[in-house]
Amino acid sequence: MTRQTFRLAPFAAAALFAASGGALAQTVLNVSTWLPPAHGATMAQNQWCEAVEKETKGSVKCHLLPKAVSAPPGTFDAVRDGLADVSYTVDGYTPGRFIFTQVAEFPFLGDTSTATSVAYQRIYDKYFAPLGEHRGVKTLAVFTHGPGIIFTVKQPVTSAAEAAKLKFRIGGGNINELSKLMGWNTTLKPATDSFELLSTGVMDGTFFPDESLQSMRLGMVKYATTFPGGLYNTSFVFMMNQAKFDSLKPEEKAAITKVSGEHAARLFAAGWDRTDAASRDIQKTTGVQRQMANEAFVNDVKAKQAQLEDKWVAAAEARGLKNARAVLAEFRAETQKLK
Template identity: 75%
Template sequence: MKLRRIATAVLSTTVLASGMVSAQTVFTVSSWVPPAHTLSMAQKSWCDLLEKESAGRMKCNILPKGVAAAPGTFDAVRDGLADISYTVDGYTPGRFINTQLAEFPFLGDSATATSVAYQRIYSKYFAPLGEHRGVKTLAVFTHGPGIIFTTKQAVTSAADVAKLKFRIGGGNINELSRAMGWNTTLKPAPESFEMLSTGVMDGTFFPDESVASFKLSMVRHATTFPGGLYNTSFVFMMNEDKYKALSAQDKAVVDKISGETAARIFGEGWDRVDASSRELQKTQGVARIAADQAFVQAVKDKQAALENKWSDAAQAKGLKDPKAVLAEFRAEIAKVK
């Protein structure tokens, strides 16, 4: 027996020394929307890719419930309550400036195109400025074009919107709404069903996806804009200490599937659900209209001042020639396939 124990110990030491056995890294992953939501599904797809690309050395433990509400998620990941999650930059007003570029109206009709283009601009201009300091940024992305949804009446003009109460998700649309004189309240997306079903709000600003994801069966009208009334900047992130503790080999795997790869996973997932939600809206009887030229121009007139304001604030944060960066972003969106 003694000889057997010695042999076992020698074999174990040899195996460890040869690198045949290595500890598995398990990431605690949090999501503040339901598991079937496209955000949760895209995050899981990225986790599956992580496990595959690392040959099982890294995997995710996806929690059944988020460790924090959406506005607190950035700090939760920074502080180690979760290793991986995502959040909306605009849920904490005034904290992130450069990323507001991805929230402007009329950017495009595809979440994939805006997400990939945004990631390219972020990597080139924003990442070096460290606005998301405290976490390891895995990717940035956007949802599909923002739409005005209402429960009882259609809105065909800026004046129509001003007569109603709306939930919004923050960011540039918050400032644009104030400039337009609209009655809006900043609330996280998961609160929409209760606010609309109880009549506390008359409508919400959302991408198509959300009508299906949040089961907004009370929605009856939709007003669309070319390229969207607004968009939303998301950050997909990892706890910085968790990333730093990885081996060089595993860091390389994380880096390989981050950036554009991750942005495309989130964007393509959103485009698919936007499309399926539009089909659902048909069966739900949602009447869909396009904003006319006067309505679009009214938004453009107010947005122009907001883009000037953003440019000044971004320049103060260290971004050189913000308007040129915005023009490059719009051009990049048009190039992404």
């Protein structure tokens, strides 16, 4: 290469880059998770990132932050304020802030995360998204974990009265209100606090889906009480900083939209169902004693939950949702179709 050619090469490269429309330009999304790297939700978020990179032909990529930018309850505001571009959180970690989301947290909805998550996403898109309850962020998807279970360390729970004698960690949302009506002694704490609370005896048990015994290292748990369709579910929002989304090119926005919504909800749900099933297999080898709540226990929960559904209908309609009770019925019907 001649000296003249060498000097011209950078300018030629710049011209080629400009002619290609800046094809080498790249947007990096800072992605945060507060759950362990091997957790199904973290892995689903990573799969979404891979889909985004593929759909945008590499113009948008994710940078997985080495640690969470906030404690779990502060994650929504952290994404809103730009401390991270993408993350997810539990709506119930900030009690009273979100009302519509509680519809996905009621008991007896479904036996898999897939059924409740996909149904929830469809109802969310149809009724809740237009009302903007998650304002401040770009909602990418909503989902739930698998059916909620009562896990205890020292003794089984076979009735509402037995549960009232123990102390439990809970994650918030409808189960928080239900526990109060049931007269149970519960404390609202993030999932990540569970190991310390149970290992030190501060709490006697926790309400969790199956997978959490492994992801939260709860080997001290010896008993599980399950319910048909779950004692509760937990609603999650998967979100993106709004300003970051707005800064993208139209084709990049379209690509992200394509792999979000129900597509992303199914990613998170599949991860949860897979790890729930794996945990149940492990529980067989570790000797966790599982039992289904009897009819009397289930009926006690149903009686109290009916009051909460009336309360939710009134609160949701006060925030602008029309015919909230019909929306709830439609959601339940959708979960049944997806079983």
